[in-house]
Amino acid sequence: MHxxxxxxxxxxxxxxxxxxxxxxGYQSAxxxxxxxxxxxGQFFIGGESEFQCIRQQLLRKGELTGYETRLxxxxxxxxxxRMNILLRPDANDHVIEAFVADVTRRKSVARSWPCSxxxxxxxxxxxxxxxxxxx
Numbered sequence: 001m002h003x004x005x006x007x008x009x010x011x012x013x014x015x016x017x018x019x020x021x022x023x024x025g026y027q028s029a030x031x032x033x034x035x036x037x038x039x040x041g042q043f044f045i046g047g048e049s050e051f052q053c054i055r056q057q058l059l060r061k062g063e064l065t066g067y068e069t070r071l072x073x074x075x076x077x078x079x080x081x082r083m084n085i086l087l088r089p090d091a092n093d094h095v096i097e098a099f100v101a102d103v104t105r106r107k108s109v110a111r112s113w114p115c116s117x118x119x120x121x122x123x124x125x126x127x128x129x130x131x132x133x134x135x
Contacts, residue, residue, distance in 0.1 A: 025074035
């Protein structure tokens, strides 16, 4: 299942699809947007610092591909996700579109393998580079 959302870097979450709402434990996309308007304060688990790092990358390169982070579900549990985030060049108010994949199961399995840190890459927040980024 893949979630999709659209947001303004200045004003926050604008739209989301039902898949993302379900992934995060909300009854509807409208409920998700209403409760998670602020990207820095309410959407990314790393808060404002993670959002600012993402924002800088998007403004510099126009996209962020393979970005892995964690999002909080409505019930407070955490979900590992991989995102491709694009800055829309046709929008004058820095609109982004993001495609979100739930990778919780893969991460859970990887954490249980003794040698997983040698074979899998984990980028948490903005402290490490995304798995791939064109530029």
